[in-house]
Amino acid sequence: MLVSLNWLKQYVDIDEHTPEDLAELITKTGIEVESVIPVAEKLENVVVGHVLSCEQHPNADKLSLCKVDVSDEILQIICGAPNIAEGQKVVVAKPGAVLPGNFKIKKAKLRGVESNGMICSLQELGIDEKDVPKEFTDGIFVFQENVEIGADAVPLLNLNDVIIELGLTPNRADCLSMLGVAYEVAAILDQPFTPAEEEVHPITERASEHISVKVDAPDLNPYYGAFVIKDVKVGPSPLWIRNRLIASGVRPINNVVDITNYVLLEYGQPLHAFDLEKFGSSEVVVRRAENREKITTLDDQERSLNEDHLVITNGKEPVAIAGVMGGADSEVDDNTQTILLEAALFNPAAVRTSSKDHGLRSEASTRFEKGVDPNRVRRAGEKACELLENYAQGKVLKGVVEFDELDRAPQEVHITTTRINNRLGTEISNEKIGDILRRLQFDYKQDGDTFKVIVPTRRGDVYLFEDMLEEVARIYGYDNLPFTLPEGESQAGGLTLYQQLKRKVKAYLEGAGLNETITYSLTRESRASQLTSREVADRAKSPVRLAMPMSEEHSHLRLSILPELLASLSYNVARKQNDLAYYELGSVFISEEEHVTKQPEEQLRLAGAMTGNWHVHPWQQEKKAIDFYVVKGIIEGLAEKLDIPLTYHASRYPDMHPGRTAEVLLNGETIGFFGQVHPKLQQELDLKETYVFDLNAEKMFKQYQKEEAFQAIPRFPSIKRDIALVVDESQQAGAITTTILEAGSPLIKDVEIFDVYQGEHLQDGKKSIAYSLLYMDPNRTLKDEEVEKAHKKILDAVKEKHLAELRG
Amino acid sequence: MKEQLKELETEALEKVQLAEDTKALQDVRVAYLGKKGPITEVLRGMGRLSKEERPVIGQLANEVREHIQDAIDSKQNSLEEAALDKQLEEEKLDVTLPGRPVQVGGPHLLTNILEEIEDLFIGMGFEIKEGPEVETDYYNFEALNLPKGHPARDMQDSFYITEELLLRTHTSPVQARTMKQKDGEPVRMICPGKVYRRDTDDATHSHQFTQVEGLLVDKNVRMSDLKGVLNTFAKQMFGSERDIRLRPSFFPFTEPSVEMDISCKVCDGKGCSVCKGTGWIEILGAGMVHPNVLEMAGYDPDVYSGFAFGMGPERIAMLKYGVDDIRHFYTNDIRFLKQYHKV
The missing domain is CATH 3.30.70.380 (Ferrodoxin-fold anticodon-binding domain)
Known part of the structure; x- marks a missing residue:
């Protein structure tokens, strides 16, 4: 959510704080401020100019030679914009101005003719192109209103604004509106805030003479309000609305669309304007779509619907996907005169389904999904009516036509000061709690230490004691919580034997010269069951596959650590790192089912892969390559370290050297294998002679006996x-x-x-x-x-x- | 006779001094102290002496003999020492040549961080709990106050295997499992482990990464306890001069939820590019265990309360050591791994 501080100032007094301080306070108390962005940095010498004359440049086809009145002087300016014309009121950057991007305006000669300044586009003034009204994207900005010549353009175009970007967590949907942000900031700064009342002046003609409303799915649409506004003149909206939309990252289009967007931003309530003459009937029917029903939405896409989607219809066919997007047929255009304005509350899950199924996420759908304030729906409609009266010459018809089964009752949460203090570790007084509730504008009835809090419906996230605890805590200030340590009976923390053994084995292998690695558990199908120990392969039907992998590279859960470990060796060898001794202690995932229904067994295995030289001491001409017996020595050392009786016999494994592979047994049971990788596989992986081992760490750990009786040191000769x-x-x-x-x-x-x-x-x-x-x-x-x-x-x-x- | 003995002594001592090796010294010994030597000779002639003279001369002869013997012994020692010195001098090595290398392996940086965190919390009486990486939807989401259809499930797109099984998206299910297992008893645990999310691997995202979460449930657990424990942790992990702050956040399984920042080490809280000018760096998420979570695990939320926290060791390693790409942790480049053996 982008919050314009100039807009916010209209509601709450924030003048005592710099934008950075305000951002810090908001972050600490409420919502993380992700960035603080000035629209344009300290812009000066940018004024309103009146184009007195505009002729073609004598030496350039695409340039115009203009005389521009900036009140105290008349400047000759060369302008390259295609939309420049005599009589326009434009933005002039006078010599000495520094535009965003450190662009300094100086007197200059363009193709031999003097130019004393620049006529600016909005982009040149620091506005993001995506927010610039379409008519001005390819040229200069032209004022439509009667602005004073020579006036400072900075405040006129809101270029002195600072935008703070709120990183809203899903619970704080209330701050998807300027009013919500105002309540929040007012509470943080302990400032008063009361939103203005909507002021509509309806004519005597009744809306119900033009439209009726019927809702067939009240569970998904408990409130639908239809306003009718006639004699609307579609045109550009006033500068202040456009400025606020631009500051909020919304491109101005025309007054009707801008007004619905403006109210969405201010109230957090999405509205939709239909052209009543193109609506196709005089009844609104809200229902679930029929399977394979079609609608062409505003973006000119034909969309196929099903019964999970809620639609607004004209009694015959859908005219909008509820809460997501309107239909193209009833779209407001330049000739629209009568508007059917929808202010409704749609079920969050239903909007979520539609928005997901159609890949349409909009400012509107986001707000419905997170829940809107039931007490603000109708008021938002009225606010739009007020603005349409004032800025589109609309005449609002009397009475809103409604379907209304909306529960508007606020939640009541009971808190006690004692319980709050017990949970926070604080000594907050009753008075302080009352004060915090006042700042939050939560009504309450106090009875001694008990507060019956009536939570405003704008804060749909607050309904449990713990929610209130958070409200009190954050306004009280987390910085003011003391540092304490838990007082409950303490226990001796520590590692279990299993955890100790993991560390012991790691320490042993690292002492023996191996480096620990961590590879991915998800691998490609061909690798998932490669180099799998016999006792694992015998049990696992096939490696477990993800339902929807992101890529084939990470699609299956490994049955052996070795393939990814070998890939790591290849990676290093390709970078001229040839002497490598790696190990990893990690889980493999064994499912004995054909189609997985249960959690697979996760077995801790100890695997290693080694290649290159084991020992090199060049000036003494010593060199020892890693071989079978180096690996065996490491395993034997491990057996000694754990004092477990491992035995070995020759064995054959796929992808292993047939004459240099041994199976490792513990009490006669296979627990792993080791040996040389098959030369063919070595070649595939661009590896020289490479040795691997793979052992069941769990079986080894189970055999381990920690307590060992003392054995006398032999006194007699051997x-x-x-x-x-x-x-x-x-x-x-x-x-x-x-x-x-x-x-x-x-x-x-x-x-x-x-x-x-x-x-x-x-x-x-x-x-x-x-x-x-x-x-x-x-x-x-x-x-x-x-x-x-x-x-x-x-x-x-x-x-x-x-x-x-x-x-x- | 006296003079004769004295003379012999002087003569012999001189020869001892002149002997250049043990062989020459041996010759001196034989020549003066041998059976046929002059002192023996003198002693033989003692019969001719008077009764009074005999013991005097006898004593003197013995003294002379002893003197010579001592001189020979001492000379012998110094000759041997000189010979040894000479030999040792010849055995001299170039101590600057490289020694025979011992293979030095080492742990992965993440293991270092994990063990550091583990040991720190063990010191505060926490147990270490582990759990499956393939989890049920129930433990990964539902038991943590994330029922099916909950919008917050959007935050962590997951790798499902079936509708009911998925790769855990956090280690929180271990908390839920531990609470069930403790059956109403107090809990103090941390759970480190691998977790998985549907993210495309890039410099700051990895589809597999590590988490450590912690949980403490008991009667009368306060939020100030959470602050105290996290403060102890942060100061030990990042240095005693670091400050912490909590600020509001949201997690479905805690209420209130907070995020913990530590004061930026680079600028000491003044604001720099590392902390994006704020002076603070986000380290972990935490909060008081949500009553629904307690209830589902069989704890009465009116009697029991608790706190939970969770952090990413990759992020901690990146902050602590300036590692600039999360993929380094999983590429296993030996040049990366070896940098942290000393840590």
């Missing part, structure tokens, strides 16, 4: 034995380790692989794995024979299970 086993190359080291641990139990405490060898001195197809075995008993020193016995058992077991030979 015994270390090394063995080298020769096995088929198909044998997996991990399986042999398991066999060793099982066979050596309970004495064996640790197994470490310290060498893997294949090649010379070994048969083809064989490899040698060297293990270091650690034997220990926590309670005593082991005897050699015991270790010997256990060691033999191990050798027998690996021979039997893995055909392993001791390497000689």
Whole structure:
């Protein structure tokens, strides 16, 4: 909402405040002021001039040579506007004037002829082209009224105005009107404000002789008032109305249209003027539209209606979509003489539906949608009648023809000073509350500490105790609330174990050299289920799709974090950032339904993607590329950090390297996978060798045991034995380790692989794995024979299970 | 004999001093203190001495021997030290060469901000609550006083999956869920998380972003408590010299509703381009929990009251660190991520 301060001044005394101070006060107390815009900055030497003569420039076809009387002198001015003519009263910027945009007017020679000033268009004076009356958009502005020659044009054209732009929240529809803003500002400044009464002088002829009103949908249209004004002369509206419209961002058109717009701005009540002679009947019938009924609206669009749309008809066909837009057939034009003026209240939801379905949002529909003041509907109609009398020579017919089932009763809200103070933490007195209500112009009956407040209907947003609490609080001033802390029983805040583990895992990975990332949960369909861990893929029917995505790029909820993580790697590699170690801890969305009806399971997963070098120390010629075992080491470290028993076996995954992918198991159950991305996918993504991991963080966290009983530090020596086993190359080291641990139990405490060898001195197809075995008993020193016995058992077991030979 | 011993001592001590390495020193030791050395020789000749002289000479001989031994030991030490010094000198490194790099990872800037906010509120006795990102229409809207057809639903165009399911547009549903779960008990919680809105991604909009909301419900909660808690938060988050102000606003789930500004850090409240001349910067929205919301969650609004607030960590990060484009948070450019590891 654009508020002209010059207009506002007519209602409330704001002269003590600069526009900036006023804006600050309004922002703090009521409504956020988004900007403060002077129409034109300190304009001087801009006066009314009378064009005495206008001839063609001797050296230029499109320029005119004018003599202009500005009262104290006659200026010779060259003008390029096509609409300049002798006898006009125009705006002259004299030499020394500085127009908006820092445009300095000086004496100059144009094509050899002296020019002592400029005849101005409204745009040149700082008015937005969209608000300039159409007849002046391509040329200079010409006064239609009898203004004094030489007079300062600045006040005449309202160029000294300052506009404040209110950022209205949906509840403050009352301030979609100048009267509402005036009440608000008056309350803030503690100034009096009483709106003027409407003054209509009807003739004896009755409106009801020309029109009847019937409403078939009173739920959607509880009030419809029809005024009839005859002998109207359509023409330009007076300067002051045009100035106010322009200041409010509304382009002046003609007096009839301007007056309805003016009343809309002043009262917040949309009106509509029909040309009664073109109306097509003498009855107004308001009803729901029939399906596929048609109307051509003012913008010359044919629109198809249905029964959700409320229409005004002439008893036969629609003449307007209620509250949204009138029809072209009954539009007021230059020849209109008799006006049927509609002042009505339409149901907000109905207007919202029509406006949405037809893509028509207007000043009118916005106000109906947010709710208008039921006590201002008829008065707005009367105000328009008054203005039509005064500025369109209209004769208002007696009596408004009405359908009226409107509830105009105000809301009553009971408040007590005690309750207000309890909720605000203040010590406001009864007197102060009474004073605040007086400033707001809310009537009340006081009984001790209780106030029965009668809320004016213009404030439809105030009907609960809490609404009144807000009114009192904001006028009292939020700055005046004390700072306190809650007094209720305090609880120990803190992180849950789950939240602690999230932080622990992040800290571990970051300590290990990985960078945390956050990618989008919404991705394209092809990526949503790519690189999904088996246990997720087995359950999810398909990735969850949005009903109406904004783009295919963000249309599906991810089943794996990896595709977007890989996209991040690609992004970086394309920018020559080649060494990357990324991880993300976030949710994937698993729905087991074909067509989603329930919330999908949101599973917290820990995913990582790494490419390039892991370690580079150039001057020592050290370089270690990220490989399978770097990633595995990170996962093993994580398992150690959480103390959970992860195991691994070779596996095959789509889009993963078939020989370099492992599934990760926890207690025998798959919880994720890791390995190298398939070279084909790497190529597609312009990535070099790239490794990924994806783990179910929730399963890992569940296994985590925070309380761990103390384990005595071993006091007895351990015994270390090394063995080298020769096995088929198909044998997996991990399986042999398991066999060793099982066979050596309970004495064996640790197994470490310290060498893997294949090649010379070994048969083809064989490899040698060297293990270091650690034997220990926590309670005593082991005897050699015991270790010997256990060691033999191990050798027998690996021979039997893995055909392993001791390497000689 | 006395003189002989004295002479030997002087001679030996001189040789000790002259020894240039441990080998030469060893030779001196053997030469003077060895079994065949001159002192042993002197002692052997003691038989010829008188009873009175014998202990005197014996003592002197031992003293001489000790002196020589001490000198040798001390020389030995200094020779060893010199050798070590020499060796260490040879082992000298160029300390200015770069060290072997340790991989340094780090958290995302948003995580930093979130954890800072979390820790701050934990300090004030708040719990951290989380909830689903795919929400029901009920918890995302209806339980928050936004019935179907409510015009304020316009303010946050949403990603629906079905008519009843959508990506949450704020973390407020976690508040509604927590109140239900607490079943009439007091609540002090904050809920951080991802939220989604139908916005085209540009420098200031992102279809996915982060929110932290907070809720406190108890008997006799006052609006001044909200002001006190937010003031504590703002001063810790943005610096103790920052002031706050509340001004009226509107949210369907709170009444009264306010917006909180902090005094602009750049101009210290005087007005500059960052704060658009107002001296204030908008940080968060807040208010007293709407009685309808309390009621729907099973709290009697005549007995219980509460406050709620909500803020955007992206915005906070943008203000605190001058990040100029919200897309930076989701592009994961390593050069961006690494800038904030020290934070």
